Amino acid sequence: MDSQSILQINDLKVSFYSGERYIPAVDGITFELKDGEILGIVGESGSGKSVTSLAAMGLIPSPPGKVEEGCILFEGKDLTTLREKEWRKVRGNQISMIFQEPMTSLNPLFTIGNQLAEAIALHTKQSKAEGVKRCTELLRLVGIPRAEGILQEYPHQLSGGMRQRVMIAMAMACNPRVLIADEPTTALDVTIQAQILSLMKDLNRKTHTSIILITHDLGIVAEICDRVIVMYAGQIVEQGDVRTILKTPKHPYTEGLLRSVPDLRGKRERLYSIPGNVPAPGSIPKGCRFAPRCDSAFGKCHEAAPPIYKTGSDGHGVRCFLHKVGEESGEHVGLPS
Amino acid sequence: MLTYTARRLLSLIPVLFGMTLVVFAIIHAIPGDPAQVILGQRATKEAIETLTRELGLDRPWYIQYFDYIKSLFTGDLGTSLRTRGPINQEIWPYLAATLELTGAAMFIAVLIGVNAGIISAWYSNSWFDYTAMILALIGVSMPIFWLGLMEQWAFSIQLGWLPTTGREDVRDPITAITNLYLVDTLIQGRPDQFITALKHLILPSVALATIPMAIIARMTRSTMLEVMKADYIRTARAKGLGMFWVVYKHSLKNAIIPVLTVIGLQTGLLLGGAILTETIFGWPGIGRYLYDAIGYRDYPVIQSGILIIAAIFVFINLIVDLLYALVDPRIKYNQ
Incomplete structure (x- = not known):
């Protein structure tokens, strides 16, 4: 294990029971989160991003879900073997999480102060006064003015952006090593989005908390992530350094995603969209999972599932037969542009 | 919370009044002469007249209602016909x-x-x-x-x-x-x-x-x-x-x-x-x-x-x- 890596996910497989059998939602993914980095996980809805993050929190609803295979190593300790009681010491303390819907993610019947203090009291042995002090500190940290006043207020009295800030404050309450943000800005206005993102980048720099940012927006990835993982139908299809991937995407899927981002400066033309949909778990095609939607697919793609090929020294990998022989000889054919 | 409570209390007033109207109407809903019905077939004329006066049935209904409300405000629920005792105590x-x-x-x-x-x-x-x-x-x-x-x-x-x-x-x-x-x-x-x-x-x-x-x-x-x-x-x-x-x-x-x-x-x-x-x-x-x-x-x-x-x-x-x-x-x- 890399000395720098803080969270390592090895060959993780998470399945959900549906009717008569277990159907994998995440199928053998392996990646690591390095200390202090911001890692983006990108993919369409249904690609397994959220399931991966819930697994890292031990929050896969069970039944019907279960982690079937693989391990999640946090600071060298396998989390998948933890019992519920031990999980509680990890959740919110060492690994914490914020969610997509700030409007509904806070309990409407308790004050902000109550919900924040709860997170602090759970994992630290602080007095009430210290707790209140820490609450205001946290709210200032996430850029909320008049922190003392907010503590007495209820979620419905705050705007969406403010609520997401509170959620972040709550997640940061115990100085976690890892913060998982599941589409934290999807439900927010664009201007607020930018604020929340820069706040997260700020926190990452100040507190050295590693962040996993789950999103379907490559623009966000470009803005704040160091490395990125592209997921498709429960698998990783490409991973590597953000710059490399955004500049020279190797997997046709990544390329498709990039082409579907509107460009404000470029000439106006019909926005590209990848044809078809992510296959539903349980109806995964034989061979490459992306082949049915891929413009560059050839015979072999429909027969065998490609492994991940390393295409560079910087850990860049891609699950595509087009890159079978490696960087030097495997000339990138890609999509016709 | 105080204003909310006050508002809810105020909204009770019409409900309570409506209730008294309905309850008041009960005795008037008795078909025929209420005193006769209450006392039964073999009651004497004097007894019926006494009861009619006692129930206030000889006066117009709005005065009866007014009296009824007035006595309610003083906590007086009237007298039981059977025991002759004050109802609010009984x-x-x-x-x-x-x-x-x-x-x-x-x-x-x-x-x-x-x-x-x-x-x-x-x-x-x-x-x-x-x-x-x-x-x-x-x-x-x-x-x-x-x-x-x-x-x-x-x-x-x-x-x-x-x-x-x-x-x-x-x-x-x-x-x-x-x-x-x-x-x-x-x-x-x-x-x-x-x-x-x-x-x-x-x-x-x-x-x-x-x-x-x-x-x-x-x-x-x-x-x-x-x-x-x-x-x-x-x-x-x-x-x-x-x-x-x-x-x-x-x-x-x-x-x-x-x-x-x-x-x-x-x-x-x-x-x-x-x-x-x-x-x-x-x-x-x-x-x-x-x-x-x-x-x-x-x-x-x-x-x-x-x-x-x-x-x-x-x-x-x-x-x-x-x-x-x-x-x-x-x-x-x-x-």
Whole structure:
């Protein structure tokens, strides 16, 4: 294990029971989160991003879900073997999480102060006064003015952006090593989005908390992530350094995603969209999972599932037969542009 | 919260007035001459005239209504035709008996009903869930008189653990102060009598609690199941909270509002509708008091009883409304 890596996910497989059998939602993914980095996980809805993050929190609803295979190593300790009681010491303390819907993610019947203090009291042995002090500190940290006043207020009295800030404050309450943000800005206005993102980048720099940012927006990835993982139908299809991937995407899927981002400066033309949909778990095609939607697919793609090929020294990998022989000889054919 | 309370209190005024109108109309709804009907076929002319004057029926109805309201404001509920005593004094012991019975029944119903509902939702589709919900279904459908008789047969006659009827041991009568015997015996420092009073209370209150308990359990289960899917529950778990706090703090507070409505309505129903239970267990409550009054055509008593039960019903609902606002901060802001 890399000395720098803080969270390592090895060959993780998470399945959900549906009717008569277990159907994998995440199928053998392996990646690591390095200390202090911001890692983006990108993919369409249904690609397994959220399931991966819930697994890292031990929050896969069970039944019907279960982690079937693989391990999640946090600071060298396998989390998948933890019992519920031990999980509680990890959740919110060492690994914490914020969610997509700030409007509904806070309990409407308790004050902000109550919900924040709860997170602090759970994992630290602080007095009430210290707790209140820490609450205001946290709210200032996430850029909320008049922190003392907010503590007495209820979620419905705050705007969406403010609520997401509170959620972040709550997640940061115990100085976690890892913060998982599941589409934290999807439900927010664009201007607020930018604020929340820069706040997260700020926190990452100040507190050295590693962040996993789950999103379907490559623009966000470009803005704040160091490395990125592209997921498709429960698998990783490409991973590597953000710059490399955004500049020279190797997997046709990544390329498709990039082409579907509107460009404000470029000439106006019909926005590209990848044809078809992510296959539903349980109806995964034989061979490459992306082949049915891929413009560059050839015979072999429909027969065998490609492994991940390393295409560079910087850990860049891609699950595509087009890159079978490696960087030097495997000339990138890609999509016709 | 204060302005909300004040507003809710003000909104009661028209309701209470409407109630007095209905109750006032009861005596006028009697076909023919009310005094004749009350006194029966063989009453003398003098007696009928006296009663007519006593009831104020010889004056125009609006003056009668005005007088009625005026006397209500002074706390005067009129005179019982049967006992010739002032109703406001006579009615209290009966009312207290019913309050004690209803209180005990609702205590049992809420304690067991809410917890059974919570555990059923927590372990939904488990054996506990199935058992509890089948029992709840049986509870709702069980005729209360039959359940009462079965209780008496099992616990009084067969096992001899608990008394069959009444509120007290007739050989050792309880001195009434508030007429709530559990309170009275404690005030007087008589733990032995407290135990006796409690023993008398158990069977009727369990019988009375069955239906509301079942309804509360089913209601709690379904709202809890709904709430436990909410995003903020996931947030609470992501903080590292254990299931106990997730369920009893974060879920229950959100799930309890519809349950409060049911609790309020059921309490109101029990107050007026405990006649069956009171009859079976010889409980001298307001239901039996009214039942007897109807038998004697004691109209002033019937009027007063209905008025009091209706007023309590309205106030219970007021309390429920205030509790909503206490539980959910959004309610008082939205209005």
